[in-house]
Amino acid sequence: MITSSQESAEKWEVQLRKGCLELAILAVLWGGTLYGLEILRRLESDSDLIVSEGTVYPLLSRLKALGLVKSEWVESDAGHPRKYYALTSAGKQRAVAMAAIWARFSSSMGKLLAPLGKEK
Amino acid sequence: MTSEAQQQVEEYLDRLRERLRGLHADDIREIVEELRSHILEKAASSGQVTPAGVAAALAGLGSPERLAGEYVTDSLLAQAEVSRTPWRIFDALFRWASLSVAGFLVLLGSIAGYFFGAVFALCAVLKPIHPHTAGLWLIPDPAGDLQVSLRLGFEGAPIAGRELLGWWIVPIGLVTSCLMVIVTTSFCSWCVRQYRRSHLLPRR
Numbered sequence: 662m663i664t665s666s667q668e669s670a671e672k673w674e675v676q677l678r679k680g681c682l683e684l685a686i687l688a689v690l691w692g693g694t695l696y697g698l699e700i701l702r703r704l705e706s707d708s709d710l711i712v713s714e715g716t717v718y719p720l721l722s723r724l725k726a727l728g729l730v731k732s733e734w735v736e737s738d739a740g741h742p743r744k745y746y747a748l749t750s751a752g753k754q755r756a757v758a759m760a761a762i763w764a765r766f767s768s769s770m771g772k773l774l775a776p777l778g779k780e781k
Numbered sequence: 782m783t784s785e786a787q788q789q790v791e792e793y794l795d796r797l798r799e800r801l802r803g804l805h806a807d808d809i810r811e812i813v814e815e816l817r818s819h820i821l822e823k824a825a826s827s828g829q830v831t832p833a834g835v836a837a838a839l840a841g842l843g844s845p846e847r848l849a850g851e852y853v854t855d856s857l858l859a860q861a862e863v864s865r866t867p868w869r870i871f872d873a874l875f876r877w878a879s880l881s882v883a884g885f886l887v888l889l890g891s892i893a894g895y896f897f898g899a900v901f902a903l904c905a906v907l908k909p910i911h912p913h914t915a916g917l918w919l920i921p922d923p924a925g926d927l928q929v930s931l932r933l934g935f936e937g938a939p940i941a942g943r944e945l946l947g948w949w950i951v952p953i954g955l956v957t958s959c960l961m962v963i964v965t966t967s968f969c970s971w972c973v974r975q976y977r978r979s980h981l982l983p984r985r
Contacts, residue, residue, distance in 0.1 A: 697815060698822050715843035718816065719851035722808075726856075734814075739822060744815045 678710050682720065684763060685710055687748065687756035690730060696743040697721065721746060729755050786835045790820055793839050800849030804856055812852060816842065867895060867962070870969045877976065887972045894965025898958045900931055905954030907933050916950045918942045 682704075689695065689703045697718060704712045724730045729752035734742045748756065794813050801809045823841065824834035842848055854876050874891055877884030907915045911934025918930045920942040930939070946953060 697819050713843070714819070714841045715848045715851065718812075718819070718842075719848070722812065722852060739825070741818050741821050742814070743818055743822070744811075 681708075682710060682712070682716070683724070684756070684759045686717070686720065686724065687729065687752055687759065690746055690748045690752070691756060694733075694745040694747040696735075696745045700746065724752070728752075783830070783832060786824065786830050786832045789832060789835045789839065790817065793820070793842075793845055797845035797849050800846055801853060804853060808856075816848075867966060870966060870973070873973060874969060877973070883972075883976065887969060891965055891969045894961055894968070898961030898965065900933075901954045901961065902958035903933055904931055905951045905958065908948065908951050908954070911935070914938050916947065917945045919945055 685704055685708050686700060689700055689707070695703065700721070701712060701714060701717055704710055704717070721730065721732075725732055725746075728749055730746045731749050732744050732746050735745050737743050794817060797816065798809060798813055801812060804812075820835060820838045820842070821830060823838040824830045826834070854873075870891070871888075874884065874888040878888040904915055904917075913934075914937060915932060915934030918932055918939055920928050920930050920939045922928055929945075930942075932939075
């Protein structure tokens with residue numbers, strides 16, 4: 662019974678993480694232009710998201726198709742060009758709007774969940 | 782980079798390129814070059830690009846088939862999401878159906894919806910040609926139960942059957958047909974939107 666409830670909680674956690682990735686990518690790009698591997702590394706180091714590389718690249722491609730990010734190829738010392746991404750003005754607006762929703766939601770959930778922490 | 786590592790990268794990218802067919806040539810080139818750059822950079826993290834480093838980088842990306850599926854399906858579904866044309870939606874649904882049970886069920890539902898829409902339209906159109914046999918009929922079966930049957934009128938009138946709508950089948954059939962096409966298209970677009978919303982997000 663405990664195992665099954667733990668499994669359900671883990672599934673829920675996976676869904677929760679999934680829901681955050683788009684905002685997380687926009688947030689990572691808020692600080693400036695980055696290429697794919699840098700975005701992945703920033704996501705891994707600065708967030709608790711477990712990110713699949715095979716998901717981030719198609720998602721970047723989709724964000725570009727939606728006009729939320731733009732990209733540019735830049736020659737590098739590594740011997741191969743890198744594709745750098747940056748937020749467009751629409752992407753910045755989307756990031757701000759999503760961040761506001763997140764803050765509101767997180768704050769109200771925090772209040773709601775406060776008694777659960779005290780129970781422990 | 783060793784020739785073995787180079788070969789691993791090219792084999793992976795060839796398989797990916799093969800599966801990306803259907804996308805615009807410029808988009809395919811862009812995707813392949815970005816992933817080549819990713820693989821080489823990741824494989825070189827420990828210094829030199831070795832076969833083991835390349836293998837680890839490729840494992841991180843997952844199989845080229847699944848990766849290509851993420852790009853192609855999303856692109857097709859993106860077209861379907863903004864399109865109101867049934868064949869565009871069918872194209873996307875066939876792709877989706879090949880990837881998941883949910884997609885298969887939505888495809889079946891859409892086929893049924895469009896099929897019944899077409900039958901109602903045909904029945905309305907054929908009524909003036911087969912005025913005594915085409916229409917919505919109530920027919921008793923051998924067990925004594927009554928069955929409702931939409932008939933196109935190519936066969937004779939059913940024995941002991943009773944036609945329910947008469948000439949009203951023409952306007953009712955046409956309106957029902959239009960409604961079925963609109964409802965089916967809207968349903969499919971809605972499913973596609975739901976699927977894309979979940980699909981663009983990562984898997985663990």
